[in-house]
Amino acid sequence: QVQLVESGGGSVQAGDSLRLSCAGSGRTFSSDPMGWFRQAPGKEREFVAAISWSGTSTFYADSVKGRFTISRDNAKNTVYLQMNSLRPEDTAIYYCAADPDGNYYYTEAWAYWGQGTQVTVSS
Numbered sequence: 001q002v003q004l005v006e007s008g009g010g011s012v013q014a015g016d017s018l019r020l021s022c023a024g025s026g027r028t029f030s031s032d033p034m035g036w037f038r039q040a041p042g043k044e045r046e047f048v049a050a051i052s053w054s055g056t057s058t059f060y061a062d063s064v065k066g067r068f069t070i071s072r073d074n075a076k077n078t079v080y081l082q083m084n085s086l087r088p089e090d091t092a093i094y095y096c097a098a099d100p101d102g103n104y105y106y107t108e109a110w111a112y113w114g115q116g117t118q119v120t121v122s123s
Helices: none
Strands: 003-007 010-013 018-025 034-039 046-051 058-060 068-073 078-083 092-100 110-113 117-122
Touching: 003 092, 018 034, 018 092, 018 117, 034 068, 034 078, 046 068, 046 078, 058 068, 078 092
Parallel strands: 010 117
Antiparallel strands: 003 018, 018 078, 034 046, 034 092, 046 058, 068 078, 092 110, 092 117
């Protein structure tokens, strides 16, 4: 079956970096945009970043712009999220998504989701 599997989460201190990975299986995502969302306790899932199928276009939430970088390796069917200068407010479960139909910023647009990986940033 089609799966997206995230990895790379963990517990870090404010100012540290983490790199999340999301590997697809069951089909190729090389022709689809891919993205990252996050959900903090008690809050709705929110858009973090997205990348076009070719990798030439990227989009970021204002809250992470300049600190996070999304990239992809289509040969590995994988998308990455490099997170630098992490802050306590970045603490959340981070989800990978693929194959949107509509506005990237809305969760409803995305067809495939991973199970999530926890990122905890302490001050």
